Amino acid sequence: MEKLELKYLQCLAELYPSIAKASTEIINLQSILNLPKATEHFLTDIHGEYEAFSHVLKNGSGAVRRKINEVFGHTLDEREKKSLATLIYYPKEKMEVVKKSRENMEDWYMITLYRLIEVCKRVASKYTRSKVRKALPEDFAYVIEELITEKPDLVDKEAYYDEIVHTIIEIGRAEVFIIALSELIQRLVVDHLHILGDIYDRGPGPQHIMDKLTSYHSLDIQWGNHDILWMGAAVGQRSCIATVIRICARYGNLDILEDGYGINLLPLATFALATYKNDPCECFKIKGTDVYNPAETELNMKMHKAISIIQFKLEGQLLTRHKEYKMSDRRLLDKIDYEAGTMELDGKTYALIDKNFPTIDPKKPFELTEEETAIMERLVTAFTDCEKLQQHMMLLLNKGGLYKTFNGNLLYHGCVPLNDDGSLMTVEIYGKKYKGKALYDVLDTYVRKAFFALNPVEREKGKDILWYIWSGPGSPLFGKSKMATLERYFLKEPETHKEVKNAYYGMLENDTVVNSILQEFGLDPEHGHIINGHVPVHHMSGESPVKCSGKLLVIDGGFSKAYQKETGIAGYTLIFNSFGLILAAHEPFTSAENAIAQETDIVSDSILVKRVAKRMVVGDTDNGKALKERIDELKQLLDAYRSGLIKEK
Structure with missing residues (x-):
């Protein structure tokens, strides 16, 4: 018997210190294998x-x-x-x-x-x-x-x-x-x-959902793009924080932040009222709610615009830091002619439907003003110090991941990025190339680095990759050519709003492609399923x-x-x-x-x-496979007891 194998059996003997106890456990486990598979x-x-x-x-x-x-x-x-x-x-x-x-x-x-x-x-x-x-x-x-x-x-x-x-x-x-x-x-x-995935955003009660899941008896979570965004905000990634607030403002859900998580938005509200005092902010209307009175609606729209401009500035700064993301085309504030009120996009000139940019210096369009900087510093502290938010993010980390294989099924939120011919798309992450399962795995690793890495450089990479997973063209949780947020606010032409989906979404009926994805993640295409x-x-x-x-x-x-x-x-x-x-x-x-x-x-x-x-039955499941392995180990322990290799206690 190998030395390592003997050491393991000796550890197992601590749990089952006699032939009687090991035998009883084998009988118990064998009976469980024949119970119906649970729901x-x-x-x-x-x-x-x-x-x-x-x-x-x-x-x-x-x-x-x-x-x-x-x-x-x-x-x-x-x-x-x-x-x-x-x-x-x-x-x-x-x-x-x-x-x-x-x-x-x-x-x-x-x-x-x-x-x-x-x-x-x-x-x-x-x-x-x-x-x-x-x-x-x-x-x-x-x-x-x-x-x-x-x-x-x-x-x-x-x-x-x-x-x-x-x-x-x-x-x-x-x-x-x-x-x-x-x-x-x-x-x-x-x-x-x-x-x-996608517990967060749009609806009014994600914090209550997270509270419910915290006490749920058995679960796993595959992160969605909106969950990843909140995870980025929780670790203080500024573009993610601004985006979280913008989406809450857009759907009339700022009380999720203020009442649900105790995040103080008063500095942003004060700044928005002063900066956009005479601006109707028509492009920043609230979607999907009519619960606000006119004064609240006006304030919400001004806050919506204020944080949107801050978001576009922060994203421009992030993409300057990370040219390897290959998203320089999403740095759009320098494509605006602020005097003419137009924007250059893909070689064409478009008229803006909102031309009021009091906080933007045309020579340095991505630079925050002093007031915007102070607001973001306070928001970073508020998000990172919020105990309830951090507890909810720990639940996502402890119970979650970007994908899961379980009982023959492959579970994920978004897509497996593909080329037009159905082959796995190669995506570069910090100088190395990945595709398929390897892409999912490396991104999952960097998400955890954002929370736990001791090396400050790796931790910052993890924080920034959370924003990339939210909106990058190579992200399996985004799966589009671009996120046309700025265009939807400021340009009326539908052609500028178009976000081209990854080839994956056109191949959901392609048997060869679906089989190859199942095989990529180690599942049998004859019996496996993708749950998407x-x-x-x-x-x-x-x-x-x-x-x-x-x-x-x-x-x-x-x-x-x-x-x-x-x-x-x-x-x-x-x-x-x-x-x-x-x-x-x-x-x-x-x-x-x-x-x-x-x-x-x-x-x-x-x-x-x-x-x-x-x-x-349970024996047909992943848990059953683990139980069968434990039964085999216990049988080896019985042999060790009976041969005198290990003594009973």
Whole structure:
């Protein structure tokens, strides 16, 4: 036996110090391998829409309703099933509604408790007793375990369970017990959550989404371009900070920064009011909201313009520092003739629709004024010192990455940059060339350097690459020729707004290309799938989220209300359970109040993407592969004990 192998077995012997303990663990692990594969839930492009996100999380994209159907079949009618589902999603709120229409609640409590117990039994059946026990709410752990565990040796099981339920009602604990059971069902119906990026921007509640994810039992996150932008802001990258504030101003969400993260925007507001006092800032209107009064709207528009000009200056400075990004064409402030009010772009002259630039020196257009410099210094401190923001970014780092391979699926937010012929596009990152998986890996490394590198040069490279990942043409999270932000504000000609997508997006139905991407990331193209976010699926135009005969699934959740007029629905989510892949199409979400009062759900349709011939078990998963490896190691430990190579303790 190799010396290293023996050393490892000796370490393993510390955990399993006898033949009996090692043997018991082998038996336990072998039994887990034969349990049904647990349910995975895939969401993407949440964009700050907390209420819709929370509802989809509660209903498991229809997984809760499927369990109710499995348990009650035709024994409950549709109305009763909807009512039970709504109770599971919003137990406290739903009970308040029920109490208003009933004088005597005891019968309702009794019926409801029994129904919830039956659903609990079904959702718990996929897991070991140990795993279920860990998920049980502390206050009711023993009682719930008694109620959901079959007791074949009990003579009068019905009387036994009746007595427990009657006691719960009699001592006034029915409501809290119903809440506990409902939350347990939500917890067990989905074993693992995948978030494929873009938690931030556009919607009003990304901080609440991050708070929810912080306490979620099992998840991973593939960073989206908007998440990367916030990560850049959190480490003090100035272009990222300015862009974050600009987007919040554009969508009327500055309170995310001020109230959600406690970032003081008063210096920017004061500067904007003074600098653009007589400027109507018509090009900087708020999108997607009408909650502001006229005075607030005017201030928001002025702040919007002020931070946009600062952003364009900072980006010009960054691109001067990093000529290797090959984005000099995005330094646009020096392309403006400030006297004539025109801009030179791609050899053509365009008239500006806003010609007021009081903070720009035409001779040094990328230089911040003293006031702008002071504002940015205070903002850098505010972002880097914000404890809540840093905690949320640590969650993204600890649970996240640019991509993930899991149970035969490749998960990422944007694209794999390709050339026009479908081959992997080579991108230069700080003097070295990368493509495909290697490009993803090096960018992931630099993201972490931005937060953790001790070498100040490497740390600054990491900070700046976060901005490149947000908007660089070679970035797998951007995937376009340019980000035409300045042109959209200042030029009316649509040709100047055009952002050419990477060739990847025209090859989603190309079997050869999709297979090569799966192989590039070490997956079997015969059985693997690509799960892709980032680009809304235009359902209204007849576009399907299922590409390449089901090998590639575009599941932009469409949570962002800004997209729903174009897509026609609120997008897609995905469930991967022991029977296969199920795509759920969603109606736009109105409010939790409507969902409770009208007992409406937002799953409008389910598409079976793939059904397996034989129900999948844990042994068929990545976790199963790891368990099999541990079983083999434990068998080697048993051999070492029996041969006398290692002594039992």
